[in-house]
Amino acid sequence: MKRSIFKHILLTTAFAASTGLASAQCNDWNWPEDKATAEEKNVLYTDALRNDNFKAAQKPHMWILKNAPNLNTAIYINGEKIYKGLMESTKDEAKQEVYFDSLMMMYDMRVRYCGEEKDVIIRKAYENYKQNARKVSELPKVLELFDRALELNGNNLDYYVVLPYMSAIVNNAKYVKNLSEAEILERYDKLSEVINHNIANGTRKDKWEDYKGKVDGMLVSVVNIDCDFVRTNLGPKFKENPSDLKLAKKIFGFMLNGKCTDDPLWLEAGKKIQEKEPEFGLAKNIALKLKGTNNAEAEKFFNQAIELTDDPSNKADMYIQLGTMRSGSAAREMYRKALAADPTKRDAYSAIGILYFQSFDDCAGKSDIVKDRAVFLAAYDMFEKAGNSKMMEQAKGQFPSKEEVFTYNYTTGDAITVGCWIGETTTIRTRD
Template sequence: MKQILLTAALAFSTVFAHAQCAGWNWPEDAAMRSKAEEKNVLYTDALNAENFAGAQKHHLWLLNNTPNLNTSIYINGEKIYNGLIDGATDEAKKNIYIDSLLLLYDMRMEYCNEKQEVVARKAYAAYRNNVKKPGELKNILDLFKEAHELNGNDLPDYMLLPYMSVVYYNVKYLDNLTPDQILEYYEGINEAIDYKISNESDASKRAKLEDYKNKIDGFFVQIFKVDCAYVKEKLEPRFRANPTDIKLAKTIFKFMLEGKCTDDPLWLDAGKVIAENDPSYGLFKNLGLKAKASGDNAQAEELFNRAMEYAQTPQEKSEMYMQMGSMKSEAGQKSTARELYKKALAADPNAKEAYTRIGYLYFTSYEQCRGGEDQVKDRGVFLVAYDYFMRGGNGSAAGDAKEQFPSKEEVFTYNYNSGDNLSIGCWIGETTTIRTRD
């Protein structure tokens, strides 16, 4: 079959070169037109009945005699040969069908003058059918590379993960790529998927792309040792020579984050370039975390607020409020911290850790809030802390708070009853119910 189709391609290359297949290009000869119309009906009827072998014979006549008849003969040809491939039990015959399918894409590109989309389809078909054949891996990678060059960041979504997996298989089975080549492929794929994620408004589709991205990273780290030494030796000189290279800046930023060498000025320099050209939630979050770790809370707060501007989900927004709340808590600004934790809950009601954080703010306020005249009132901070720990699902912390409840004797002594409402003053301003530790 491969030889028959190849013969057709060569025979008509001079006659139909640069032809278009958008309309119906019936033969001018009446007898040939009648025959072509008959074959078109016969193969489509067989295809609709999923009789792929029956469709193939009539379809082949059209390929040999009217290869620029209409784009539909190539679209339907894919269906025919995919059906034959899936149904083949003989490996040799299956390989013939695969070769024929791939040649079909070549014919479509030649006779219909379609390449950008078709080469991507050919690359994926080659991947789907030949990826387990080591001898085909280099050819498949070349097809993906060509498709990427033609489509740029608009490379179809379904190509992204297979593309990186082909890079992985080439390294694993053929050992035919240098570290620089691996990095170049990875950067290109990563740039495309980042572009798609940033331009995708559908949350479910964006989540799927994020999943692809994580899996692509998984392939990459198996074949490329990500370390700071490589970044400093190989990537920093490139970056210093061209400090506006956003793709390289992203790679450096990510590698140094994973390599835990973010103290190096190069990491911040790369982050600044990204922030100027392609700001994102993840970027400002990581820069904010770095500023927080270094004790620069003012800078961290500014960066966390910038991160919220680009948050895509309620969870992301809530996380930034939690980070800012923890800074205020560490600084002793308990009331401000509580408000930030409440904002985290408002953004994402499932962020139950915020309840626990508020609980600890109350739990640690005993010395600050006790008046020394009423033990029940003084220990009210533990009662309200318990309430918040329970709302956060933190049984262990709730148990610690319960141990600090007033005793039955104290409740009796200060003229209270278990179950009475108790107003907690100080900065807390909450109402709770009296309970005892015994």
Template sequence: MKELRNFFIVLLPVVFLCQTVQAQAEDPPGWDFPEDKEKNQIARTKNALYTDALKLEQYEEAKNHLYWLLVNNPELNESIYINGIKIYETLSEESQDPEQKAVYADSVMKLYDLRLKYFNEKEDVLNRKAFSAYKLWRDQEERYEDLYRIMQEAFSASGEQFWPQNAVAYMDAARRFKSSGGELSDMEVINLYDSLDGILAQQEKTSQDSETVKALRDQLDNILAATISASCEDIEKNLGSMLKERPEDIKLAKVIIKLSFASQCTDSPLFTQAVRLVQEKEPSVGLAKLLATKAAEAGEFDVAIQSYENAISLTEDPLEKAQLYVGLAEIYSRQGNRSAARQQAMKALEFDPSLNSVYTFIGNLYFNSYEQCRKGQSQVEDRLVFIAAYDMYQKAGNTEMMAKAREQFPTVTMLFEDNLQAGEQMTLGCWINRTVTLQAAPK
């Protein structure tokens, strides 16, 4: 028995040495174990122990074994940094000791730096570093400047490949840094916003999840409004003076538009000026419609009509065209041009026959034309406008207005005096110019 025990004592180192030699020969590409046999053996053991502990979520034990690799075999494999970041992030998040929590968080940032040093992949690693920094430091005011600088570095290195979620994190990091007294001017924040929004706008066009990117852009708008002095007076003073100096700066105009929306400053002349500039450089249906609305509010009906016509020319969507024709019809109506108003309303129905409200609109045009169209020679003729209005309300299914129109029909007495009967056809002239069927008002 003693001889057998001694045999195994002698045999074990040999077996382990053979396994080590065999492992060295079979190491896949990307692994760089030490050439020194003793260190090689330790490195393999530590690597196995820390990965086993990680699988079991024993992060403290995993950290202890990993530490030896980081110090003695830093170029072993990129995985020691990928896993190491996971280990130290988890330890930081789970720790209840603020000081220890901070130490672990600092270790995460150090591991990112080491990963860059030994394995490069700058763009991807800096994006990941920025994401981790925001997660670990966003509530640590003393680290706001560090967080902002890490975001700045990642953005500078990544450009258009900057992660969409990091764009919002970067904007929020700027907000936190500025609010804590950091030296960051409103204009620097605006320029940052402009750059980040530009990248997200491009990603929204190409992303398979454009709705998520759009939501991130909305978050960006909200953070901008919360970061700088966004009163209407400040927008007018700060951004207005800038636009005066740079009247062709479309990016600045876009910022003014978004900030004005966020701060409910859309009644200012600066807002309208910015919208006109963007519409001139980058025509869109939405901005053309907005300009039409603003012009109508100001009583500039000719400008409103031109803007609506511009909007109509910019879209091929039939439903959108229909709505724009409705808006155009309303402008003509306010201008007193009822014939043109009806014409545009009928065009709206050509593009969207389901717009029942348009029939009510035309009915109102007829109903309100009594004074304009009455000749004072025949009460029956003068009241034909209400029959024409009733026909439109009926098409709209508007029973309330049908009842009001019916009350204004010529009475049985009026029909008798003009030697007319219900059911006869009569031509209504004026601007309406259509044939109606005589009906008598209810008794």
């Protein structure tokens, strides 16, 4: 099918008659000399459009474009609706191409007559992607449009074009083979900056976070970013400039995806991010990574995590982690703080119970077996609060016997205070 007659008319008449209007504004109504006809055509096409009669809207709308191309932004907004509607109304691919051609002209004319490229380019890029994503010959043009959209909009790029843009990058690299690794990474970096900005400041944080993971996944399909790549290409740069937050984020993300979080470089990058942009989840993960190898530093990050969350469950989890790094009364203090933060964290009761259970050798005076075995009575009480039946059974197996209770002049059911650092009061029970 020949190119759109509509486009031919516009190129040879309207554009030629409008030299110098590139920066014109269309916010007001700029009626032509023949205002009466223009008003009539405007009513005709808008009525047809209101009834989804896109074909009927086309002819009067074309008259306005030819005779009053700077009438108002509305003629291009409505023109977009008309040609999208016409594209959707047919399965004939040739006709769809003609209508698509006209849709592109709506965008081009709006930029030429109304000077609104920043807003228009995003739409034009997205519609080009929808129409031409599978056409190898058109992929460079699609990418060019997305590049321009990012250039003009920066952090204000609309979220819905993020994945199509990354897809265009990937498809150009795979099928057109027109991008080097450096050019891919340059675009990825710019797109990542937009995503990270909107995660921190945007209103659709969940969407942006989801897209961040997907964009990272798409990148590794065209660039082999494994742990060696990060160490070789990004590690030296980070060593030279350890205050580079953007580079730290890149290293952290790539190594996380590459499952090489045991690498010291990943930890250093994470610490830098936490220093500049403190966040609960990162503080927690750094602390967990340090736990067991550098407990003093791990404690610092666990405490940071506590300060960075208002969620009772999260606070309790961090106190429990701190408890596992201590012993005796210091550990119990952390578990009690966990329960104070979130009383539903019954695992903290189990943790206290284990402390008591394991204290027998250290706390036994070896002169009164009933008093010595009282640590198991106190442990049982904690396991019972936790609902930990398995450990309750184990603790009960270490209770004093009836004979021992009688021999040491105690009575079942009496109160007894556990000595040592425990200092709990419990009730005497027997294992038999």
